[in-house]
Amino acid sequence: xxxxxxxxxxxxxxxxxxxxxxxxxxxxxxxxxxxxxxxxxxxxxxxxxxxxxxxxxxxxxxxxxxxxxxxxxxxxxxxxxxxxxxxxxxxxxxxxxxxxxxxxxxxxxxxxxxxxxxxxxxxxxxxxxxxxxxxxxxxxxxxxxxxxxxxxxxxxxxxxxxxxxxxxxxxxxxxxxxxxxxxxxxxxxxxxxxxxxxxxxxxxxxxxxxxxxxxxxxxxxxxxxxxxxxxxxxxxxxxxxxxxxxxxx
Amino acid sequence: xxxxxxxxxxxxxxxxxxxxxxxxxxxxxxxxxxxxxxxxxxxxxxxxxxxxxxxxxxxxxxxxxxxxxxxxxxxxxxxxxxxxxxxxxxxxxxxxxxxxxxxxxxxxxxxxxxxxxxxxxxxxxxxxxxxxxxxxxxxxxxxxxxxxxxxxxxxxxxxxxxxxxxxxxxxxxxxxxxxxxxxxxxxxxxxxxxxxxxxxxxxxxxxxxxxxxxxxxxxxxxxxxxxxxxxxxxxxxxxxxxxxxxxxx
Numbered sequence: 001x002x003x004x005x006x007x008x009x010x011x012x013x014x015x016x017x018x019x020x021x022x023x024x025x026x027x028x029x030x031x032x033x034x035x036x037x038x039x040x041x042x043x044x045x046x047x048x049x050x051x052x053x054x055x056x057x058x059x060x061x062x063x064x065x066x067x068x069x070x071x072x073x074x075x076x077x078x079x080x081x082x083x084x085x086x087x088x089x090x091x092x093x094x095x096x097x098x099x100x101x102x103x104x105x106x107x108x109x110x111x112x113x114x115x116x117x118x119x120x121x122x123x124x125x126x127x128x129x130x131x132x133x134x135x136x137x138x139x140x141x142x143x144x145x146x147x148x149x150x151x152x153x154x155x156x157x158x159x160x161x162x163x164x165x166x167x168x169x170x171x172x173x174x175x176x177x178x179x180x181x182x183x184x185x186x187x188x189x190x191x192x193x194x195x196x197x198x199x200x201x202x203x204x205x206x207x208x209x210x211x212x213x214x215x216x217x218x219x220x221x222x223x224x225x226x227x228x229x230x231x232x233x234x235x236x237x238x239x240x241x242x243x244x245x246x247x248x249x
Numbered sequence: 250x251x252x253x254x255x256x257x258x259x260x261x262x263x264x265x266x267x268x269x270x271x272x273x274x275x276x277x278x279x280x281x282x283x284x285x286x287x288x289x290x291x292x293x294x295x296x297x298x299x300x301x302x303x304x305x306x307x308x309x310x311x312x313x314x315x316x317x318x319x320x321x322x323x324x325x326x327x328x329x330x331x332x333x334x335x336x337x338x339x340x341x342x343x344x345x346x347x348x349x350x351x352x353x354x355x356x357x358x359x360x361x362x363x364x365x366x367x368x369x370x371x372x373x374x375x376x377x378x379x380x381x382x383x384x385x386x387x388x389x390x391x392x393x394x395x396x397x398x399x400x401x402x403x404x405x406x407x408x409x410x411x412x413x414x415x416x417x418x419x420x421x422x423x424x425x426x427x428x429x430x431x432x433x434x435x436x437x438x439x440x441x442x443x444x445x446x447x448x449x450x451x452x453x454x455x456x457x458x459x460x461x462x463x464x465x466x467x468x469x470x471x472x473x474x475x476x477x478x479x480x481x482x483x484x485x486x487x488x489x490x491x492x493x494x495x496x497x498x
Protein backbone atom coordinates (compact mmCIF):
# COMPACT_ATOMS: atom_id res chain seq x y z
CA UNK A 1 0.00 0.00 0.00
CA UNK A 2 1.36 3.36 -1.01
CA UNK A 3 0.39 6.60 0.73
CA UNK A 4 0.06 9.35 -1.87
CA UNK A 5 -1.01 12.22 0.38
CA UNK A 6 -1.30 12.65 4.13
CA UNK A 7 -3.19 15.61 5.56
CA UNK A 8 -4.95 16.43 8.81
CA UNK A 9 -7.98 18.71 9.11
CA UNK A 10 -9.85 19.42 12.35
CA UNK A 11 -8.48 16.39 14.15
CA UNK A 12 -9.03 13.88 11.35
CA UNK A 13 -6.11 12.54 9.34
CA UNK A 14 -6.79 11.62 5.69
CA UNK A 15 -4.41 9.52 3.68
CA UNK A 16 -4.93 8.95 -0.02
CA UNK A 17 -3.76 5.42 -0.67
CA UNK A 18 -3.30 3.02 -3.52
CA UNK A 19 -3.06 -0.73 -3.22
CA UNK A 20 -1.19 -2.56 -5.99
CA UNK A 21 -1.31 -6.31 -5.76
CA UNK A 22 -0.96 -8.96 -8.45
CA UNK A 23 -2.27 -6.73 -11.17
CA UNK A 24 -4.92 -5.10 -8.99
CA UNK A 25 -4.73 -1.31 -8.72
CA UNK A 26 -7.10 0.02 -6.07
CA UNK A 27 -7.30 3.75 -5.34
CA UNK A 28 -8.62 4.55 -1.88
CA UNK A 29 -8.58 6.85 1.11
CA UNK A 30 -8.19 6.28 4.84
CA UNK A 31 -9.51 8.54 7.61
CA UNK A 32 -8.33 8.19 11.20
CA UNK A 33 -8.73 10.30 14.32
CA UNK A 34 -5.48 12.17 14.94
CA UNK A 35 -5.49 11.28 18.61
CA UNK A 36 -6.42 7.84 19.74
CA UNK A 37 -5.21 5.46 22.40
CA UNK A 38 -6.31 1.98 21.36
CA UNK A 39 -5.98 0.27 17.98
CA UNK A 40 -8.92 1.43 15.88
CA UNK A 41 -11.91 -0.51 14.61
CA UNK A 42 -12.51 0.07 10.89
CA UNK A 43 -15.48 0.80 8.63
CA UNK A 44 -15.16 0.26 4.87
CA UNK A 45 -17.34 2.60 2.80
CA UNK A 46 -18.55 1.74 -0.70
CA UNK A 47 -19.90 4.75 -2.62
CA UNK A 48 -22.87 4.81 -5.01
CA UNK A 49 -22.84 4.92 -8.81
CA UNK A 50 -21.68 8.28 -10.24
CA UNK A 51 -19.85 9.11 -7.00
CA UNK A 52 -16.39 8.32 -5.68
CA UNK A 53 -14.33 7.77 -2.54
CA UNK A 54 -14.20 11.57 -2.28
CA UNK A 55 -17.88 12.44 -2.66
CA UNK A 56 -19.54 14.51 0.03
CA UNK A 57 -21.46 11.84 1.93
CA UNK A 58 -18.52 9.41 1.96
CA UNK A 59 -16.23 12.07 3.38
CA UNK A 60 -18.90 13.16 5.87
CA UNK A 61 -19.49 9.58 7.09
CA UNK A 62 -15.77 8.88 7.32
CA UNK A 63 -15.00 12.06 9.23
CA UNK A 64 -17.91 11.47 11.61
CA UNK A 65 -16.80 7.90 12.30
CA UNK A 66 -13.28 9.14 13.05
CA UNK A 67 -14.09 12.33 14.96
CA UNK A 68 -17.27 11.35 16.80
CA UNK A 69 -16.69 7.66 17.42
CA UNK A 70 -12.96 7.02 17.23
CA UNK A 71 -13.32 4.59 14.32
CA UNK A 72 -11.10 4.45 11.24
CA UNK A 73 -12.86 4.63 7.87
CA UNK A 74 -11.68 3.72 4.39
CA UNK A 75 -13.23 4.08 0.95
CA UNK A 76 -12.16 2.83 -2.46
CA UNK A 77 -13.27 3.97 -5.89
CA UNK A 78 -15.84 1.71 -7.54
CA UNK A 79 -15.38 0.25 -11.03
CA UNK A 80 -15.10 2.90 -13.75
CA UNK A 81 -15.30 5.56 -11.01
CA UNK A 82 -13.08 8.23 -9.46
CA UNK A 83 -9.32 7.80 -9.75
CA UNK A 84 -9.74 4.58 -11.74
CA UNK A 85 -10.68 6.79 -14.67
CA UNK A 86 -8.30 8.76 -16.85
CA UNK A 87 -10.55 11.80 -16.35
CA UNK A 88 -10.65 11.28 -12.55
CA UNK A 89 -14.44 10.87 -12.58
CA UNK A 90 -15.17 14.46 -13.46
CA UNK A 91 -18.30 13.45 -15.38
CA UNK A 92 -20.54 11.58 -12.89
CA UNK A 93 -23.14 10.74 -15.56
CA UNK A 94 -20.48 9.03 -17.67
CA UNK A 95 -19.35 6.89 -14.71
CA UNK A 96 -22.97 5.99 -14.00
CA UNK A 97 -23.66 4.89 -17.56
CA UNK A 98 -20.45 2.88 -17.88
CA UNK A 99 -21.20 1.18 -14.58
CA UNK A 100 -24.75 0.32 -15.70
CA UNK A 101 -23.33 -1.23 -18.87
CA UNK A 102 -20.69 -3.15 -16.93
CA UNK A 103 -23.28 -4.38 -14.39
CA UNK A 104 -25.42 -5.69 -17.27
CA UNK A 105 -22.70 -7.32 -19.31
CA UNK A 106 -19.77 -8.28 -17.09
CA UNK A 107 -20.71 -10.98 -14.62
CA UNK A 108 -17.24 -10.95 -13.00
CA UNK A 109 -17.48 -7.30 -11.94
CA UNK A 110 -18.62 -7.98 -8.37
CA UNK A 111 -15.99 -10.74 -7.96
CA UNK A 112 -13.26 -8.33 -9.03
CA UNK A 113 -14.52 -5.69 -6.60
CA UNK A 114 -14.69 -8.27 -3.80
CA UNK A 115 -11.04 -9.08 -4.53
CA UNK A 116 -10.21 -5.35 -4.50
CA UNK A 117 -11.90 -4.88 -1.12
CA UNK A 118 -10.19 -7.98 0.30
CA UNK A 119 -6.70 -6.88 -0.66
CA UNK A 120 -7.42 -3.37 0.62
CA UNK A 121 -8.61 -4.79 3.94
CA UNK A 122 -5.49 -7.00 4.09
CA UNK A 123 -3.30 -3.92 3.74
CA UNK A 124 -5.26 -1.76 6.17
CA UNK A 125 -5.32 -4.53 8.77
CA UNK A 126 -1.53 -4.66 8.60
CA UNK A 127 -1.29 -1.09 9.94
CA UNK A 128 -0.38 -0.93 13.64
CA UNK A 129 -3.14 1.56 14.40
CA UNK A 130 -5.95 -0.61 13.00
CA UNK A 131 -7.24 -3.64 14.80
CA UNK A 132 -10.43 -5.25 15.98
CA UNK A 133 -13.83 -5.50 14.33
CA UNK A 134 -14.56 -4.32 10.78
CA UNK A 135 -17.82 -2.94 9.44
CA UNK A 136 -19.07 -2.18 5.93
CA UNK A 137 -21.27 0.72 4.78
CA UNK A 138 -22.61 0.92 1.21
CA UNK A 139 -25.90 1.82 -0.46
CA UNK A 140 -27.09 1.27 -4.04
CA UNK A 141 -23.90 0.44 -6.03
CA UNK A 142 -22.30 0.18 -2.59
CA UNK A 143 -24.69 -2.74 -1.97
CA UNK A 144 -24.52 -4.22 -5.49
CA UNK A 145 -20.77 -4.54 -4.89
CA UNK A 146 -20.70 -4.62 -1.10
CA UNK A 147 -23.26 -7.31 -0.38
CA UNK A 148 -21.23 -9.99 -2.22
CA UNK A 149 -18.10 -8.76 -0.41
CA UNK A 150 -19.78 -8.90 3.03
CA UNK A 151 -21.03 -12.41 2.19
CA UNK A 152 -17.53 -13.48 1.11
CA UNK A 153 -15.38 -11.99 3.87
CA UNK A 154 -15.87 -13.26 7.43
CA UNK A 155 -13.86 -10.32 8.77
CA UNK A 156 -16.90 -8.07 8.27
CA UNK A 157 -18.89 -8.20 11.51
CA UNK A 158 -21.61 -5.60 10.81
CA UNK A 159 -22.98 -3.93 7.68
CA UNK A 160 -25.17 -1.06 6.55
CA UNK A 161 -26.70 -1.88 3.17
CA UNK A 162 -29.72 -0.82 1.11
CA UNK A 163 -31.18 1.23 -1.74
CA UNK A 164 -31.08 -1.98 -3.76
CA UNK A 165 -33.42 -4.88 -4.34
CA UNK A 166 -34.11 -8.15 -6.05
CA UNK A 167 -33.99 -6.66 -9.51
CA UNK A 168 -31.32 -5.96 -12.12
CA UNK A 169 -28.64 -8.04 -13.81
CA UNK A 170 -27.10 -9.66 -10.72
CA UNK A 171 -30.26 -10.22 -8.65
CA UNK A 172 -30.08 -14.02 -8.66
CA UNK A 173 -26.49 -13.88 -7.44
CA UNK A 174 -27.34 -11.14 -4.91
CA UNK A 175 -30.16 -13.25 -3.51
CA UNK A 176 -27.78 -16.19 -3.10
CA UNK A 177 -25.17 -14.02 -1.40
CA UNK A 178 -27.81 -12.44 0.87
CA UNK A 179 -28.63 -15.86 2.33
CA UNK A 180 -24.95 -16.31 3.25
CA UNK A 181 -24.79 -13.14 5.35
CA UNK A 182 -25.07 -13.73 9.08
CA UNK A 183 -23.66 -10.55 10.62
CA UNK A 184 -25.97 -7.78 11.91
CA UNK A 185 -27.32 -5.67 9.04
CA UNK A 186 -29.06 -2.31 8.93
CA UNK A 187 -30.87 -2.12 5.57
CA UNK A 188 -32.10 1.24 4.23
CA UNK A 189 -35.07 1.64 1.89
CA UNK A 190 -36.46 4.75 0.23
CA UNK A 191 -40.24 4.55 0.03
CA UNK A 192 -40.44 5.99 -3.50
CA UNK A 193 -37.18 4.57 -4.85
CA UNK A 194 -37.44 4.90 -8.61
CA UNK A 195 -34.44 2.63 -9.32
CA UNK A 196 -35.14 -0.19 -6.87
CA UNK A 197 -38.88 -0.28 -6.06
CA UNK A 198 -39.45 -0.89 -2.35
CA UNK A 199 -41.11 -4.25 -2.92
CA UNK A 200 -37.86 -5.51 -4.49
CA UNK A 201 -35.91 -4.07 -1.54
CA UNK A 202 -38.24 -5.84 0.89
CA UNK A 203 -37.55 -9.10 -0.99
CA UNK A 204 -33.81 -8.64 -0.60
CA UNK A 205 -34.09 -7.78 3.11
CA UNK A 206 -36.23 -10.89 3.54
CA UNK A 207 -33.45 -13.06 2.07
CA UNK A 208 -30.67 -11.78 4.36
CA UNK A 209 -29.52 -14.69 6.50
CA UNK A 210 -28.84 -12.53 9.56
CA UNK A 211 -31.05 -13.11 12.57
CA UNK A 212 -30.16 -9.60 13.72
CA UNK A 213 -31.27 -7.30 10.92
CA UNK A 214 -33.32 -4.11 10.80
CA UNK A 215 -34.94 -2.31 7.89
CA UNK A 216 -35.32 1.47 8.00
CA UNK A 217 -37.59 3.04 5.37
CA UNK A 218 -38.09 6.74 4.78
CA UNK A 219 -40.16 8.80 2.34
CA UNK A 220 -38.54 10.03 -0.85
CA UNK A 221 -36.75 8.91 -3.97
CA UNK A 222 -33.49 6.97 -4.38
CA UNK A 223 -31.34 10.00 -3.74
CA UNK A 224 -33.31 11.43 -0.84
CA UNK A 225 -32.05 9.43 2.15
CA UNK A 226 -32.60 11.81 5.08
CA UNK A 227 -29.63 13.07 7.04
CA UNK A 228 -30.92 11.47 10.23
CA UNK A 229 -30.49 8.02 8.63
CA UNK A 230 -26.86 8.73 7.77
CA UNK A 231 -26.37 9.74 11.39
CA UNK A 232 -28.30 6.70 12.64
CA UNK A 233 -26.17 4.42 10.45
CA UNK A 234 -22.92 5.68 12.01
CA UNK A 235 -24.37 5.20 15.49
CA UNK A 236 -25.46 1.68 14.49
CA UNK A 237 -21.94 0.81 13.32
CA UNK A 238 -20.33 2.46 16.32
CA UNK A 239 -22.55 0.54 18.74
CA UNK A 240 -21.68 -2.78 17.13
CA UNK A 241 -17.98 -2.08 16.66
CA UNK A 242 -17.20 -0.49 19.99
CA UNK A 243 -20.05 -1.25 22.35
CA UNK A 244 -18.02 -0.19 25.33
CA UNK A 245 -17.30 3.34 24.09
CA UNK A 246 -19.35 6.07 25.71
CA UNK A 247 -19.58 7.94 22.41
CA UNK A 248 -21.61 5.08 21.01
CA UNK A 249 -24.65 5.55 23.24
CA UNK B 250 -56.84 14.35 39.09
CA UNK B 251 -56.37 12.33 42.24
CA UNK B 252 -53.04 10.88 43.30
CA UNK B 253 -53.61 7.44 44.82
CA UNK B 254 -50.00 6.47 45.54
CA UNK B 255 -46.69 8.32 45.34
CA UNK B 256 -43.44 6.35 45.53
CA UNK B 257 -39.86 6.90 44.43
CA UNK B 258 -37.50 4.14 43.35
CA UNK B 259 -33.96 4.68 42.10
CA UNK B 260 -34.47 8.33 41.27
CA UNK B 261 -37.81 7.94 39.48
CA UNK B 262 -41.05 9.04 41.15
CA UNK B 263 -44.21 7.08 40.28
CA UNK B 264 -47.65 8.40 41.04
CA UNK B 265 -50.73 6.26 40.49
CA UNK B 266 -53.41 8.67 39.35
CA UNK B 267 -57.06 8.67 38.45
CA UNK B 268 -58.80 11.31 36.39
CA UNK B 269 -62.54 11.72 36.95
CA UNK B 270 -64.24 14.14 34.60
CA UNK B 271 -67.87 14.34 33.44
CA UNK B 272 -68.48 10.66 33.89
CA UNK B 273 -65.04 9.62 32.64
CA UNK B 274 -62.96 7.54 35.00
CA UNK B 275 -59.39 7.09 33.76
CA UNK B 276 -56.85 5.11 35.79
CA UNK B 277 -53.26 6.02 35.02
CA UNK B 278 -49.70 6.40 36.24
CA UNK B 279 -47.14 9.19 36.00
CA UNK B 280 -43.37 8.77 36.14
CA UNK B 281 -41.05 11.75 36.66
CA UNK B 282 -37.36 12.09 37.43
CA UNK B 283 -36.98 12.95 41.11
CA UNK B 284 -34.49 15.68 40.36
CA UNK B 285 -35.03 18.05 37.49
CA UNK B 286 -34.51 21.74 36.91
CA UNK B 287 -36.73 22.72 33.99
CA UNK B 288 -40.41 21.92 33.40
CA UNK B 289 -40.55 18.45 31.87
CA UNK B 290 -41.60 17.37 28.39
CA UNK B 291 -44.07 14.47 28.48
CA UNK B 292 -44.56 11.15 26.67
CA UNK B 293 -47.94 9.40 26.83
CA UNK B 294 -47.71 5.61 26.60
CA UNK B 295 -50.54 3.42 25.33
CA UNK B 296 -50.11 -0.26 26.15
CA UNK B 297 -51.03 -3.24 23.97
CA UNK B 298 -54.03 -5.56 24.26
CA UNK B 299 -53.84 -7.92 27.28
CA UNK B 300 -51.41 -5.57 29.07
CA UNK B 301 -51.89 -2.53 31.28
CA UNK B 302 -50.31 0.75 32.41
CA UNK B 303 -48.24 -1.41 34.78
CA UNK B 304 -46.91 -4.03 32.37
CA UNK B 305 -43.18 -4.54 32.11
CA UNK B 306 -42.39 -2.73 28.89
CA UNK B 307 -44.54 0.28 29.77
CA UNK B 308 -42.78 0.63 33.12
CA UNK B 309 -39.41 0.11 31.49
CA UNK B 310 -40.04 2.77 28.81
CA UNK B 311 -41.41 5.22 31.35
CA UNK B 312 -38.51 4.77 33.76
CA UNK B 313 -35.97 5.09 30.93
CA UNK B 314 -37.59 8.30 29.65
CA UNK B 315 -37.50 9.75 33.17
CA UNK B 316 -34.11 8.51 34.31
CA UNK B 317 -32.09 8.59 31.08
CA UNK B 318 -33.66 11.55 29.30
CA UNK B 319 -35.34 13.74 31.91
CA UNK B 320 -38.77 13.31 30.34
CA UNK B 321 -42.04 12.67 32.22
CA UNK B 322 -44.06 9.65 31.11
CA UNK B 323 -47.68 8.73 31.71
CA UNK B 324 -49.76 5.66 30.87
CA UNK B 325 -53.46 4.94 31.19
CA UNK B 326 -55.25 1.62 31.18
CA UNK B 327 -56.89 0.74 27.87
CA UNK B 328 -60.55 -0.21 27.56
CA UNK B 329 -61.50 -3.34 29.55
CA UNK B 330 -57.90 -3.45 30.81
CA UNK B 331 -56.02 -3.04 34.09
CA UNK B 332 -57.68 -1.05 36.86
CA UNK B 333 -60.75 -0.46 34.70
CA UNK B 334 -61.68 -4.06 35.45
CA UNK B 335 -63.19 -5.38 38.65
CA UNK B 336 -60.53 -8.09 38.64
CA UNK B 337 -57.72 -5.56 38.03
CA UNK B 338 -56.73 -7.24 34.77
CA UNK B 339 -55.40 -10.39 36.38
CA UNK B 340 -56.43 -12.49 33.37
CA UNK B 341 -54.66 -11.00 30.32
CA UNK B 342 -56.38 -13.37 27.89
CA UNK B 343 -59.81 -12.21 29.12
CA UNK B 344 -58.88 -8.55 28.57
CA UNK B 345 -57.59 -9.40 25.10
CA UNK B 346 -60.79 -11.21 24.10
CA UNK B 347 -63.08 -8.53 25.49
CA UNK B 348 -61.06 -5.87 23.67
CA UNK B 349 -61.26 -7.81 20.40
CA UNK B 350 -65.03 -8.03 20.79
CA UNK B 351 -65.32 -4.34 21.62
CA UNK B 352 -63.07 -3.37 18.69
CA UNK B 353 -65.35 -5.38 16.36
CA UNK B 354 -68.69 -4.20 17.69
CA UNK B 355 -68.34 -0.79 19.31
CA UNK B 356 -67.44 1.89 16.80
CA UNK B 357 -67.23 4.59 19.50
CA UNK B 358 -64.46 2.84 21.43
CA UNK B 359 -61.59 4.83 19.91
CA UNK B 360 -63.51 8.12 20.34
CA UNK B 361 -64.01 7.37 24.02
CA UNK B 362 -60.33 6.54 24.45
CA UNK B 363 -59.34 9.74 22.61
CA UNK B 364 -61.51 11.66 25.09
CA UNK B 365 -59.86 9.78 27.98
CA UNK B 366 -56.40 10.67 26.70
CA UNK B 367 -57.37 14.30 26.14
CA UNK B 368 -58.69 14.81 29.64
CA UNK B 369 -55.67 13.03 31.08
CA UNK B 370 -53.35 15.30 29.10
CA UNK B 371 -55.35 18.36 30.27
CA UNK B 372 -54.79 17.34 33.87
CA UNK B 373 -51.11 16.45 33.46
CA UNK B 374 -50.42 19.71 31.60
CA UNK B 375 -51.85 21.60 34.57
CA UNK B 376 -49.04 20.31 36.81
CA UNK B 377 -46.31 22.89 37.43
CA UNK B 378 -43.55 20.41 36.68
CA UNK B 379 -44.84 19.47 33.20
CA UNK B 380 -44.53 21.77 30.25
CA UNK B 381 -43.41 21.89 26.67
CA UNK B 382 -43.75 19.33 23.89
CA UNK B 383 -45.73 16.10 24.22
CA UNK B 384 -45.05 12.77 22.51
CA UNK B 385 -47.07 9.57 22.18
CA UNK B 386 -45.81 5.97 22.22
CA UNK B 387 -48.12 3.03 21.49
CA UNK B 388 -47.95 -0.20 19.48
CA UNK B 389 -50.69 -2.61 18.43
CA UNK B 390 -53.74 -1.68 20.59
CA UNK B 391 -51.64 1.36 21.50
CA UNK B 392 -51.85 2.34 17.81
CA UNK B 393 -55.48 1.23 17.27
CA UNK B 394 -56.35 3.69 20.04
CA UNK B 395 -53.41 6.06 19.83
CA UNK B 396 -53.36 6.84 16.11
CA UNK B 397 -56.85 8.43 16.24
CA UNK B 398 -55.78 10.34 19.38
CA UNK B 399 -52.58 11.63 17.74
CA UNK B 400 -54.62 12.69 14.71
CA UNK B 401 -57.16 14.47 16.93
CA UNK B 402 -54.89 16.29 19.36
CA UNK B 403 -52.52 18.97 18.03
CA UNK B 404 -50.62 18.97 21.31
CA UNK B 405 -48.89 15.72 20.24
CA UNK B 406 -45.74 16.72 18.39
CA UNK B 407 -44.10 13.32 17.82
CA UNK B 408 -45.30 9.72 17.90
CA UNK B 409 -44.03 6.15 17.94
CA UNK B 410 -46.67 3.86 16.42
CA UNK B 411 -46.80 0.44 14.76
CA UNK B 412 -47.56 -3.29 14.99
CA UNK B 413 -50.83 -2.46 13.25
CA UNK B 414 -52.00 -2.19 9.68
CA UNK B 415 -54.82 -1.54 7.28
CA UNK B 416 -56.85 -4.47 8.48
CA UNK B 417 -59.44 -5.10 11.17
CA UNK B 418 -62.74 -3.47 12.15
CA UNK B 419 -61.58 0.16 12.24
CA UNK B 420 -59.20 0.14 9.28
CA UNK B 421 -61.18 2.59 7.13
CA UNK B 422 -61.30 5.04 10.00
CA UNK B 423 -57.62 4.44 10.83
CA UNK B 424 -56.66 5.17 7.22
CA UNK B 425 -58.59 8.42 7.35
CA UNK B 426 -56.97 9.44 10.63
CA UNK B 427 -53.51 8.47 9.34
CA UNK B 428 -53.81 11.04 6.55
CA UNK B 429 -54.49 13.74 9.16
CA UNK B 430 -51.25 13.12 11.06
CA UNK B 431 -48.49 15.57 10.29
CA UNK B 432 -46.10 15.23 13.23
CA UNK B 433 -42.92 13.12 12.97
CA UNK B 434 -43.70 9.40 13.32
CA UNK B 435 -41.51 6.37 13.94
CA UNK B 436 -43.51 3.33 12.81
CA UNK B 437 -42.49 -0.18 13.92
CA UNK B 438 -43.18 -3.33 11.91
CA UNK B 439 -42.49 -6.95 12.77
CA UNK B 440 -41.52 -8.88 9.64
CA UNK B 441 -43.54 -11.98 10.53
CA UNK B 442 -46.40 -10.25 12.38
CA UNK B 443 -49.16 -12.84 12.56
CA UNK B 444 -51.85 -10.33 13.65
CA UNK B 445 -51.10 -7.47 11.26
CA UNK B 446 -49.27 -8.82 8.19
CA UNK B 447 -46.43 -6.53 7.15
CA UNK B 448 -48.07 -5.63 3.83
CA UNK B 449 -51.01 -4.15 5.77
CA UNK B 450 -48.58 -2.27 8.03
CA UNK B 451 -46.76 -0.91 4.96
CA UNK B 452 -50.14 0.34 3.67
CA UNK B 453 -50.80 2.18 6.90
CA UNK B 454 -47.31 3.73 6.97
CA UNK B 455 -47.86 4.84 3.38
CA UNK B 456 -51.04 6.71 4.40
CA UNK B 457 -49.46 8.69 7.24
CA UNK B 458 -49.60 12.37 6.30
CA UNK B 459 -46.29 13.20 7.96
CA UNK B 460 -43.46 14.23 5.66
CA UNK B 461 -41.04 13.22 8.42
CA UNK B 462 -41.76 9.54 9.06
CA UNK B 463 -39.57 6.45 9.36
CA UNK B 464 -40.43 2.78 9.31
CA UNK B 465 -38.30 0.30 11.27
CA UNK B 466 -38.88 -3.38 10.54
CA UNK B 467 -37.31 -6.29 12.40
CA UNK B 468 -37.55 -10.07 12.12
CA UNK B 469 -40.00 -11.92 14.32
CA UNK B 470 -43.64 -12.19 15.26
CA UNK B 471 -46.01 -9.58 16.73
CA UNK B 472 -44.65 -10.00 20.22
CA UNK B 473 -40.97 -10.15 19.33
CA UNK B 474 -40.00 -6.47 18.96
CA UNK B 475 -36.28 -6.48 19.79
CA UNK B 476 -35.02 -4.57 22.81
CA UNK B 477 -32.89 -2.32 20.63
CA UNK B 478 -36.05 -0.92 19.01
CA UNK B 479 -37.55 -0.04 22.39
CA UNK B 480 -34.30 1.76 23.17
CA UNK B 481 -34.23 3.42 19.73
CA UNK B 482 -37.82 4.58 20.20
CA UNK B 483 -37.00 6.38 23.45
CA UNK B 484 -33.99 8.04 21.81
CA UNK B 485 -36.22 9.07 18.88
CA UNK B 486 -38.72 10.69 21.24
CA UNK B 487 -36.01 12.28 23.35
CA UNK B 488 -34.34 13.82 20.30
CA UNK B 489 -37.59 15.33 19.09
CA UNK B 490 -38.80 16.50 22.49
CA UNK B 491 -35.58 17.89 23.87
CA UNK B 492 -33.17 18.33 21.02
CA UNK B 493 -30.87 20.43 23.15
CA UNK B 494 -30.29 17.83 25.84
CA UNK B 495 -26.96 16.11 25.74
CA UNK B 496 -28.55 12.83 26.86
CA UNK B 497 -30.51 12.73 23.63
CA UNK B 498 -27.53 12.22 21.32
